[in-house]
Amino acid sequence: MEDSLRERVAEAVTGAWQSAIAGGSLPPLPDDERSQVDVHVERPAHPEHGDFATNLAMKLARPYRRSPMAIAQTLAAELEGQIGREAGRTQLADLITSVEVAPPGFLNFRLSERALEATIDRILSEPKSWGRRQAAIPQRVNVEFVSANPTGPLHIGNARGAFVGDLLARVLAAAGHEVSREYYFNDFGAQVSNLGASILALRDAKEVPEDGYRGSYVAELAADLPPRLVESAGTADDPAVVVGQWASERVRAGIEASLERLGVHFDVWKTEGSLHREGWVERAVAKLREAGYVYERDGATWFRSTDFGDDKDRVIYRSNGQPTYFAADIGYITEKFRRSFDHLVYVWGADHHGTVARVRNAATAMGYDPAAVEILLIAWVRFVRDGREISMSKRSGEFITLDELLDEVGVDAARWFFASRGHTTGIDFDIELAKKQSNENPVYYVQYAHARIASILRKASETGLSLADSVEGALSDEPEAGLARAVARLPDVVEDAAEAKETQGITAFATELATTFHAFYRDARVVDPDEPDRSRGRLALVAATQVTLANALALLGISAPELM
RNA sequence: GCGCCCGUAGCUCAGUGGACAGAGCAUCUGACUUCGGAUCAGAUGGUCGGGGGUUCGAAUCCCUCCGGGCGCGCCA
Numbered sequence: 001m002e003d004s005l006r007e008r009v010a011e012a013v014t015g016a017w018q019s020a021i022a023g024g025s026l027p028p029l030p031d032d033e034r035s036q037v038d039v040h041v042e043r044p045a046h047p048e049h050g051d052f053a054t055n056l057a058m059k060l061a062r063p064y065r066r067s068p069m070a071i072a073q074t075l076a077a078e079l080e081g082q083i084g085r086e087a088g089r090t091q092l093a094d095l096i097t098s099v100e101v102a103p104p105g106f107l108n109f110r111l112s113e114r115a116l117e118a119t120i121d122r123i124l125s126e127p128k129s130w131g132r133r134q135a136a137i138p139q140r141v142n143v144e145f146v147s148a149n150p151t152g153p154l155h156i157g158n159a160r161g162a163f164v165g166d167l168l169a170r171v172l173a174a175a176g177h178e179v180s181r182e183y184y185f186n187d188f189g190a191q192v193s194n195l196g197a198s199i200l201a202l203r204d205a206k207e208v209p210e211d212g213y214r215g216s217y218v219a220e221l222a223a224d225l226p227p228r229l230v231e232s233a234g235t236a237d238d239p240a241v242v243v244g245q246w247a248s249e250r251v252r253a254g255i256e257a258s259l260e261r262l263g264v265h266f267d268v269w270k271t272e273g274s275l276h277r278e279g280w281v282e283r284a285v286a287k288l289r290e291a292g293y294v295y296e297r298d299g300a301t302w303f304r305s306t307d308f309g310d311d312k313d314r315v316i317y318r319s320n321g322q323p324t325y326f327a328a329d330i331g332y333i334t335e336k337f338r339r340s341f342d343h344l345v346y347v348w349g350a351d352h353h354g355t356v357a358r359v360r361n362a363a364t365a366m367g368y369d370p371a372a373v374e375i376l377l378i379a380w381v382r383f384v385r386d387g388r389e390i391s392m393s394k395r396s397g398e399f400i401t402l403d404e405l406l407d408e409v410g411v412d413a414a415r416w417f418f419a420s421r422g423h424t425t426g427i428d429f430d431i432e433l434a435k436k437q438s439n440e441n442p443v444y445y446v447q448y449a450h451a452r453i454a455s456i457l458r459k460a461s462e463t464g465l466s467l468a469d470s471v472e473g474a475l476s477d478e479p480e481a482g483l484a485r486a487v488a489r490l491p492d493v494v495e496d497a498a499e500a501k502e503t504q505g506i507t508a509f510a511t512e513l514a515t516t517f518h519a520f521y522r523d524a525r526v527v528d529p530d531e532p533d534r535s536r537g538r539l540a541l542v543a544a545t546q547v548t549l550a551n552a553l554a555l556l557g558i559s560a561p562e563l564m
Numbered sequence: 565g566c567g568c569c570c571g572u573a574g575c576u577c578a579g580u581g582g583a584c585a586g587a588g589c590a591u592c593u594g595a596c597u598u599c600g601g602a603u604c605a606g607a608u609g610g611u612c613g614g615g616g617g618u619u620c621g622a623a624u625c626c627c628u629c630c631g632g633g634c635g636c637g638c639c640a
Contacts, residue, residue, distance in 0.1 A: 046583075055582060061620075068620075104620065106583065149640075191640075300638050311567075311636080318638040325640050353568050354635045379569065380633070420588090421577060425570060426633060440602085442588055448602050459599050504578060511587070518603060527599045564602070 003130070004491040005119065008095055009052045009109055010041040016078040017056065025074050026064065033063045043489070050100065050108035051485060057105040068105025076101050094118070113475055116484040120471045123487070123544040131490040131551045133498075135176030142336050143169045145347035146259070147184040150252035151195045153217055154259070154402040156390075156429075160381050162402075163418040165347040166264040167503045168376075170555055172345075175498030180341070181265065184332065186272040186325075187248055188241075195251075196244025199225065200233075221247050258402050262411060263557040272328045281323060281331030284366065285316055288330070293365045303330075308361035326355070330362045337368060345501075346375040353377050376501065379426040390431075409434045412558045416443035419556045420507035442511050446549060447561055449514035452521065453546040454562040460527045460539050467540045474537025479520045483541060486516040487548045494555065503556065510552040517545050 002008050017039070020026040029037075037059045044053045057072035064071060076099045083093045095115050100108040123130045145165025148158050165181070173179045186192070198212035202222040208214055229246055233239035252269075259266070275281055285301070288294045293304045299319030303326070306313050316327045336344055346359075356375045363373045383390045383400065390400060406414065408431055417434065420442070421427050434441075460466070468474060475481050493509040526538045550560040 042582090044583075045579095045586090049583070053583085058582075058620075102583075104583075186640075189640075298638080302638095315638045320638080322638085324638065350569065350634055352635085352640095355640095356568085377569075377634095382633095417576095425577080428576070430576085440589060444602055445588090448600085452600055452603085455600055463599090500580095508578065508587070515587095519605095521599080522596085522604055525599065564600085 003119075003122065004133070004495065005095070005111060005115055005488055006041050006043070006052060006492045008091075010039050010054075012079065012082075012092055012095065013041060013054050013056055013075070013107070014039045016075050016082070017060075019082075020074055020078045023078075025078070026060075026071070029063055037063070043492075044106075044108065049102065049106070050098075051111045052096075052109040054107050054109075055105070057101075057107060061105065069101065069103060072101040072105045072107055076107055079107075111485065111488075113481070116475050116481060116488060117471050117473075119488045120475070120484055120541055120544045123547050124467070124540060127547040127551075130547055131494050131555070132174050133176045133491055133495055138176050138178065139342040140178045140180070140340060141172050141343045141345060142180050142182055142339075142341040143172070143345045143347065144182040144184055145169075146255075146264075148255070149186050149189075149191055150248040150255060151191050151213060152215060152251060154255050156383050156400045156402060156405045157381070159262075159402055159405060159414065160418055160423070161347050161349060161378050162259060162262060162264050163415055164376070164378050164423050166262070166557060167415075167419055168345065168347070168501055170557060171494065171497045171501075171503060171506075174494050174555055177343075177498075180267045182268045182270055183266045184270045184272070185252070187245065187252075188271075188273040192244040192248045193238065193240045194244070195247050196240035196242065199243050199247055200240060203230075217251075221250065224250075261406060262402065263415070270332070272325075275328050275331040275335060276323065278335075280335045281327050284330040284334040284362075285327065287334065287366050288362065291365055291367070303358070303362060303365070305358045305361045308357075308364055310357045310361055314358045326358060326362075329355075329359050330366075333359070333363050333368065333373070334366065342372060344373050346373075348375060348377055350377045350379045374501075376423060378423045382426065382428045384428055384430040385432055405431070412443050412447070413441050415556055415558050416441065416507060419503040419558075422502055422504060442507070443558060444564075446510045446514045446553065447559070448564060449517045450546055450549045450553070450560045451562060451564045453517070453542050453549075456526050456542055457539070457546070460535070463527055463529055465527060465529070465532060465535050465539060467543055468533075468536035471537055471540045471544075474534075474541065479523045480538065480541055483516055483520045483545060486513050487541075487545050490548050490552060493552070497555075506552055506555055510549060510556075513545065513549060513552070517542075517549075 017026070021028050037056070039054065039056055040059075041052050041054045044050060057075060058068040060066075060071050061068040079092070079096075079099045083096070083099075094112055096109045097112045098110045100110075102108055143165055145168075146154070146158060146162050148154060154162070169179045169181050194209065194212050195218075198208050198214070198218050199222045201208045201212065202219055203225060208218075225243065225246075229243065233242040236242045256266075256269075285294065288303060293307060294316070295302050295304065300315050301317035302313045303316050304313050314326055315324050316330070317323050333344070348356075356377070359375065360370050360373050364370045413434060417429065471484075475484050489509060493505050497503055497505050520542075524538060526535060526542055528535050553560045
C-alpha cells in the first residue's frame with residue numbers, strides 16, 4: 001500500500017473527476033486543456049480546513065466555464081457517493097471520512113481513523129523504510145559537489161556546498177533514486193605546481209612565490225617532505241610538480257577525512273587529468289566539431305556557445321594548445337552520461353554562475369537533454385565572529401578550516417543550520433552566536449523529543465508494559481489523533497524535498513513533530529500501570545513518533561540520541 | 565554598463581499561485597511535589613524593499629525603481 005496518504009487522496013480526486021466525466025455530470029475536456037490541469041493536493045494552512053485540500057475545482061473553472069463552487073459540488077458528490085457505497089469495506093472509506101466544499105471552491109478532506117491506524121501500524125512493522133519513497137520514474141543521479149582543488153584543507157567557505165550536496169544526495173536517495181556522489185578535482189595544473197613550489201621555498205627558507213600558498217599547513221607539508229622524494233624531485237624536470245603532486249595527495253586525503261567527519265562520503269573521486277588521459281575531452285570536442293559547433297580563431301579552438309544564447313563563444317583549447325577548464329567540463333559530461341546516469345546535478349558556488357550557460361549549452365550541442373544537466377548555485381555564507389566578518393583566502397593562509405568549525409559548533413548543529421535554509425539565499429553564520437545559542441538550537445529540541453521517547457520506552461519496559469500489536473481503536477480521541485496525523489506526513493515531506501531540491505521542509509517538519517509530541521506528552525500520560533490497555537496503545541503511537549523523528553534526522557545526517 | 569541571485573517580525577530565516585503571512589531566537593507573563601523543565605501555555609512584534617500590472621485569487625508571476633551580493637578571462 002502507498003505510504004503517502006496525500007498521494008492516495010490525489011488518486012481519489014483524479015478518479016472522481018474521471019468518473020464525473022464518465023457519468024456525464026462533467027463534460028470531457030480536450031486533451032490539450034486537460035494536460036494543463038494537474039491534480040494538486042496539499043495540506044491546508046489551517047487545521048479547521050481538514051487534513052488535505054485540493055484546488056482542482058478552481059483550476060477547472062476556466063476550461064469548463066462553470067463556477068468553481070459548482071464543480072466542487074459535483075466532485076464532492078462523486079466522492080461522497082463512493083464513500084457511501086464502499087462504507088465498511090473499501091479503500092476510499094478507509095481513507096477519508098468527509099468531503100467539504102469551501103468557498104471559493106476548495107475541496108477539504110478529513111482522514112479516517114482507519115487510515116491513521118494503518119499508518120502507525122505500518123511504521124512499527126517496518127520502521128526502516130518509513131519515509132522512503134518509490135519514485136514514479138527512478139533515475140540514476142550523479143551529484144557532484146565540493147570539488148575543491150587539493151591545494152589546502154577545506155575551509156568553512158566549503159562547508160555549505162558540502163552539506164547541501166550531501167543533503168541533496170540523501171534526499172534523492174530517499175525519494176527512490178539511485179545516487180552517486182562525486183568529487184571532482186584538478187591534480188595536475190598550475191595550482192598544484194604552485195603548491196609544490198611554495199613547499200620547496202619554505203623548506204629552503206626562501207620567499208614563497210607571488211602566487212604561492214602560505215598558511216601553516218604548507219609549513220607542515222614542508223616539514224614532512226620525505227627525503228627520497230626530495231632526491232627524486234631534484235633530478236626531475238620540474239621539482240615543484242613532483243612535490244606538488246605528493247602534497248596534493250596528502251591534502252586530498254586530509255580533505256576526505258574532514259568530509260567523513262562531517263558525515264559526507266563520496267563514491268567517486270574523479271580527476272581532471274584522467275578525463276584528458278582517457279580521451280574523454282578529445283572525443284567530446286570531436287562530437288561538438290561534428291555537430292558544427294567548433295571553430296578555430298586566433299590560434300585557439302572555440303565552442304560556438306552563442307548559438308545557444310550565450311553572450312560570447314568559449315575557448316576550448318588555448319592558442320598555446322593547452323585545454324581550458326571548460327574543455328574538461330565538456331569531456332566530463334560525456335563521461336558521466338556514458339556511465340548511464342539519467343540526471344547530473346552540479347552543486348557550485350554562486351561565483352560560478354557565469355559558467356552555467358556554457359556547460360549546459362555544450363551538453364545541448366552534444367545532443368543531451370539540457371534538463372538532465374542541473375546546476376545548483378549555492379549562495380555565499382558570511383562567516384561572522386562577534387559581528388565581524390571573517391575573511392578567507394587560501395593563498396594568504398588566513399582561513400578557518402572546516403575542522404575548526406566543527407570543534408567549535410558541532411556537526412549536528414552545523415548540519416541543521418544549513419539544512420534549514422534555502423541554498424539560494426545568502427546567509428550569515430555567526431560562530432559565537434551558534435555556540436552561545438547551542439542550547440536553544442532547534443536541533444536539540446528535536447533530539448530531546450527523541451531522547452524523551454526513548455526514556456518513556458525504557459520506563460515502560462521497567463514497568464512491564466509493552467507496545468500494542470496494533471493501534472486499532474487507540475487513535476479515536478485527541479491528543480492521539482493529532483500526533484498520528486503529524487507523524488503520517490513524513491513521506492510527503494520527503495517527496496516535496498526531493499522535488500524542490502531543498503531540505504528546509506524536513507527541518508520544519510521535524511520541529512513541528514517535536515512540538516506536537518511535547519504537547520502530547522503534557523496532555524497524555526503514556527506509562528500508566530492503572531490503565532494498561534490505553535498505555536499500550538499510546539506506547540505504540542509514541543514509538544512510531546520516535547521512528548519518524550529518527551528517520552527525519554537520519555535524512556539530514558543528524559544523530560538521534562537515546563540519552564542527552 | 566550588462567547578466568544572475570537576494571530583499572518577509574528587533575535578529576536569523578521558512579513560506580515561490582490559493583482560504584486570516586509562519587518558525588526559532590530575543591522581550592514580557594504564567595505552569596505540573598506522577599513518564600526527562602534541553603519542557604509546556606500565553607503575550608508583544610509585519611506598508612512581505614517602493615510603485616505599477618496580470619489573475620477569481622499575488623509575499624509568490626510580469627514591468628519598473630531602490631538597496632545588497634556575485635559574475636562578466638585563451639584563470640580555475
